[in-house]
Amino acid sequence: MGSKTKNFKIGLALLVIGFAGGTAIADVKDGVDAWSRGEYDKAVAQWRDPALKGDADAQFNLGQAYKTGRGVKMDLNVALDWYSRAAKQGHLQASDSYGHLLHYQGKISEALPLLQASAARGEPRAQYLLATELFNGVHIEKDWIRAYALMTRASSAGVAPASRSLAQMDGFIPLEDRQKGTVLAGELEAQSNKARSQQLAGFPINTAPAASTSRPVTVPPSVPSPSNAPGFPTSVAAASAAGPSPAAGVKKVPIAQASQAPSAISQPINVAATARAPIAANGAWRIQLGAFSQESNATKLWTSLEARIEGLSSLQPYLKAAGAVTRLQAGPFTSQTAAAAMCTKITAAGQSCIVVKS
Numbered sequence: 195m196g197s198k199t200k201n202f203k204i205g206l207a208l209l210v211i212g213f214a215g216g217t218a219i220a221d222v223k224d225g226v227d228a229w230s231r232g233e234y235d236k237a238v239a240q241w242r243d244p245a246l247k248g249d250a251d252a253q254f255n256l257g258q259a260y261k262t263g264r265g266v267k268m269d270l271n272v273a274l275d276w277y278s279r280a281a282k283q284g285h286l287q288a289s290d291s292y293g294h295l296l297h298y299q300g301k302i303s304e305a306l307p308l309l310q311a312s313a314a315r316g317e318p319r320a321q322y323l324l325a326t327e328l329f330n331g332v333h334i335e336k337d338w339i340r341a342y343a344l345m346t347r348a349s350s351a352g353v354a355p356a357s358r359s360l361a362q363m364d365g366f367i368p369l370e371d372r373q374k375g376t377v378l379a380g381e382l383e384a385q386s387n388k389a390r391s392q393q394l395a396g397f398p399i400n401t402a403p404a405a406s407t408s409r410p411v412t413v414p415p416s417v418p419s420p421s422n423a424p425g426f427p428t429s430v431a432a433a434s435a436a437g438p439s440p441a442a443g444v445k446k447v448p449i450a451q452a453s454q455a456p457s458a459i460s461q462p463i464n465v466a467a468t469a470r471a472p473i474a475a476n477g478a479w480r481i482q483l484g485a486f487s488q489e490s491n492a493t494k495l496w497t498s499l500e501a502r503i504e505g506l507s508s509l510q511p512y513l514k515a516a517g518a519v520t521r522l523q524a525g526p527f528t529s530q531t532a533a534a535a536m537c538t539k540i541t542a543a544g545q546s547c548i549v550v551k552s
Contacts, residue, residue, distance in 0.1 A: 221240050221241070221243065221244050221252075222240065222241060222244050222249060222251050222252045222255070224240050225237040225238070225239075225240030225241045225252070225255065226255070228240060229255075229264075229265075234259065234264040234265030235265045236265075237255070237259070237265055238256065238259050238265035238266055241255050241256050241259075242256070245276065245279075248279075248283075250279075250280040250283040250284070250285040250288065251280075251285070253276045253277075253279045253280035253283075253285070253288065254276065254277065254280040254285050254287055254288040254291070256276045257273045257274075257275075257276035257277040257280065257288065257291060257292075258273075258291070259273075260272045260273035260276065261273040261291070261295065270295060270298075270299065273295060274292065274295055274296070274299075276288075277289075277291050277292035277295065278292055281308075286315070289308055289311065289312060290308075290312045290317050290319070290320060292308055293305050293308030293309045293311075293312055293320060293323075294309075294319060294320070294323070296308065297309065297323050302327070302333040302548075303333065303534070303537075303548040303549040303550070304549075305323075306324075306327065306333065306334060306548060307550070308320075309323050309324045309327075310324060313344060313386075314382075314385065314386060315386050316347070316383070316386030316387065318347065318348045318351035318352070318353045318356070319348070319353060321344040321345070321347050321348040321351075321353075321356070322344075322345065322348040322353050322355060322356040322359070324344055325340075325341045325342075325343075325344035325345035325348065325356070325359070326341075326345075326359065328340055328341035328344065329341035329342075329345075329359075329363065331546070333546075333548060334546060334548065335484055335485070335546045336546075338363075338367050338371055338375070339371050339374045339375045339378060340375070340378065341363070341375070342360075342363055342367055342371065342372055342374075342375030342376070342378075342379075343375040343376070343378035343379040343381075343382055344379075344382070345359055345360045345363060346360060346375065346376060346379040347379050347382055347383065347386075350379075477525060477526030477527045477528040477529075477552065478526070478527075478528075478551060478552050479525060479526065479527040479528070479529065479530050479532070479533040479549060479550070479551065479552060480512070480523040480524060480525030480526060480527065480533065480549075480550050480551075480552050481509075481523065481524050481525060481527070481533050481536055481537050481540070481547050481548070481549055481550070482521055482522065482523045482547070482548050482549075482550045483495060483496070483499065483522045483523070483524065483540070483545060483546070483547055484521070484522050484545075484546065485516070485519040485520065485521045485522075486519060486520050486521075486522065487519055487520075488520075489513055489520045492513055492520050492521075492522040493513075493522075495522060495545075496511045496522060496524075499540070499543075499545060502543070503539060503540055503543055503545075504539070505536065505539070506524065506536075506540070509524040509525055509536075510524065510525065510526070511523070511524045512524065512525070523550065525552065526552055530549055533549040534549050537549055
């Protein structure tokens with residue numbers, strides 16, 4: 195595929211989110227009726243009190259008002275706040291909109307878990323955004339097969355930018371991988387229908403943590419390895435040039451599905467005979483270095499990275515089970531800024547890295 199693989203990136207088109215809402219609470223329903231008549235000021239006034247009292251529909255509706263600038267002065271940060279409040283209560287539309295707006299504002303690491311959950315339950319705009327990230331491989335591990343599958347689903351749902359991006363992908367992704375992506379697209383459709391049905395069965399998402407399936411794993415002592423070892427590019431440019439092929443010794447695994455979204459309880463890896471500097475006693479942030487179908491691949495990656503990236507040996511690695519995959523994380527960090535600084539160093543060494551909450 196030559197230089198096209200190195201330089202090509204799929205761009206993002208602006209997606210417009212329409213208004214939606216409805217509830218059994220009279221004030222919120224009256225606000226929805228007022229909105230439909232174009233009486234935006236009245237609608238916002240009807241929603242304000244229920245939203246402050248914790249009504250998720252009213253909170254979502256206020257988020258939409260502040261995002262579109264109808265009935266209030268447009269303020270995307272206020273919109274984010276209302277979306278966040280509703281999303282924490284399990285409001286699906288708010289979760290979708292929260293992820294979209296975070297991504298629009300460039301807060302990719304915060305947006306990705308929300309986009310993954312939305313895409314897995316079949317939300318087309320999230321599928322489009324996530325497919326773009328998976329194709330470009332800047333903020334998440336590159337996976338062209340899944341990117342093609344998700345872009346196919348978004349295109350089939352009528353997202354016009356997805357159709358244009360899908361046509362671009364056809365010129366860069368090998369035929370065999372496109373065929374695999376097409377098959378996966380059908381599987382994703384069936385999975386998304388099941389995931390959405392499960393989430394709508396409650397109100398509307400079961401937010402209880404999934405049972406942990408992780409166990410302590412012994413990692414061999416770290417040994418020095420050359421920075422240009424196979425499968426570990428020495429720069430971001432080299433990582434882009436590597437394309438979607440799995441790194442040597444590390445299996446690329448599809449991202450977690452929506453049914454895996456609730457955080458599992460993670461256990462620290464027992465790193466045997468490895469000298470490490472003192473780590474922070476506590477902290478709400480970690481970095482995530484990948485997701486694997488086999489725990490052994492996660493520990494191999496940690497051993498390799500720890501030996502060649504300065505400062506990584508001072509962190510505690512963790513294996514976090516999430517359904518069929520195991521996520522490799524490290525930390526803790528006392529601030530998101532500190533975690534992001536380490537991710538920047540790791541990304542510069544050619545390894546994908548995102549910041550996550552513990």
